[in-house]
Amino acid sequence: MAIPTVEDMKAYNPWIEGRRFDTPAFKREAYEIIFNAVKKRKFIVAVTGLRRIGKTTLIKQIGNEIEGDRFFFSFEEDVYANYDSLKSVVEYFIRIGNRPVIFLDEINRVEGWAGLLKKYHDLGKASFVVSGSASLGISKGKESLAGRIMEFNLEPWSFKEFLAIKGTKIPKVELSDLERSYLRWRPQGHLLPEFLKKGGFPELYEIAEPELIRKYIKSTSVEKIIFEDIPKTFMVEEKGKLYDIMEYVAKESGNILVLSHLGDALELSKDTTRKYLLYLQYAYLINILSVEGSTLKSFKKPKKAYASTSAICYGVDPNIEESRLVETAVYQKLRELTSTVFFYRDPAKREVDFTGDFTVEVKWKDKVLSSDMDNLVYYLRKKNKKSGFLINKNEFAVKEIKGKTIYFLPLDFFLCL
Incomplete structure (x- = not known):
């Protein structure tokens, strides 16, 4: 462990010399809302999310535009990821700046960071923007920063952002008027295979x-998180088995997760299997989807596990079925649209892929058959819901089936809602 010298700190800060960080001109959809939160200087702003999706770039972009004194430091390097380094950095920036905004990258790697920032935030000495790739490290800090911290979880890049960075302009898709929106739509299905394989990682686009x-x-991303990041926060007895669970979820993304079966296959206890799954969630590598009528905390009822982005599935298994990539991308989009997402499964094993605020079935095939809609229509009738969505390859249609409205949406169109 070491404490950075003044020269080390200056090396991180072109702003000190009146220069800017060299960042892309393109800004993510979340940029404006996070920028406004930083600008108000009321809260400690935390930006969290999966590794390599652009958190550091985003906070540098904000720093380039914010007025007043501002400084940046990263704790990515092990040698500086300690409390004494953090204290030295913060106190130096406060000393040379006038109530500066201090941007601290990968703060979750520093034990005890929240107490120090709380002290200087409460004294009005500085404003802070922090980023982190492990939610538990930030969550621990949030407990002592109640009422002082505002967290933004940066999701992997969306299909809309993927199109925008490629310079492809698309008309706005209105959920309230899908038919009119589709009349203006220019199909982008030819770009889907690339998006599904590169997913939320902007550095892959070239x-x-x-x-x-x-x-x-x-x-x-995957190996660095599993073999380096997670063990820094949790006691991981068998890193190889943790990777095996991640590999299983990536290859079987969207499948029912049976803890006992997975544990038996890996020679792990049910408790250890559950624990390792939670670690992967905390690191933003996977998401666990609950069956309708259960809670996320309970593993007694069926769960589905999804990789956090389709690109992780492809990175782990190049021969993965495209339908798994598609379903993973649909789930990621639904998480963007709403915080209420479940799946439906009844004793007769009738299933609907996604329920909650949106009822969605995914059918990735050349021709959708009438029988492919049976479970969707059954669910809508059972729950007395008016409409649902069937995501497919190419067809847009609005069909009335047994008194229910089914919107057939091509995947590229749906991902641009």
Whole structure:
């Protein structure tokens, strides 16, 4: 462990010399709301999310535009990821600045960070923006920063952002008027295979070689999180088994998760299997979807596990079925649209892929048959809901089936809602 010198701190800060960080001109959809929160200087602003999706770039972009003194430091390097370094950095920036905004990258790697920031925030000495790739590290800090911290979870890049960074302009898709929106729509299905494989990682958008794409996803995201990040926060007895669980979820993304079966296959107890799944959630690598009528905390009822982005599925298994990538992308989109997402499964094993605020069935096939809608229509009738969505390859249609309205939406159109 070491404490950075003044020269080390200056090296991180072009702002000190009146220069800007060299950042992309493109700004993510979340940029404006986070920028406004930072600008108000009322809260400590935390930006969290999966590794390599652009958190550091986003906070540098905000720092480039914010008025007044501002400083940046990253705790990505192990040598600086300690409390004494943090204290030295913060106190130096406060000393040379006038109530500065201090941007602290990968703060979750520093034990005890929240207490120090709380002290200077309450004294009005500085405003803080922090980022982190592990939710538990930030969550621990939130407990002592109640009423002082505002957290923004930055999701992997959306299809709309993927199109925008490629310079593809699309008309606005209105959920309230899908038919009129589709009349203006220009199909983007030809870009879906690339998006599904590169998912939420912006650094991949200029890379075409499949092997390089997979290597990037595995080495800079999945493996680094599992073998380095998670063990820094949790006691992991068997890192290899933790990776095996991640590999299983990526290959079987969207499948029912049976703890006992997974544990038996990996020779792990049910408790350890459950614990490792939670670690992967905390690291933003996976999401657990509950069956309708249960709670997330209970594993007694069926659960589904999804990789956090389709690109992780592809990075782990290049031969994965495209339908798994599609369902994972649909789930990611629903998480963007609403916080209420479940799946439906009854004793007769009738299933609907996604329920909650939206009722959605995914059918990734060349021709959707009438029988493909049976479970969706059954659910809508059982729950007395008026309409549902059937996500497919190419067809847009609005059909009335047994008194229920089914919106057939092509995947590219749906992902741009």
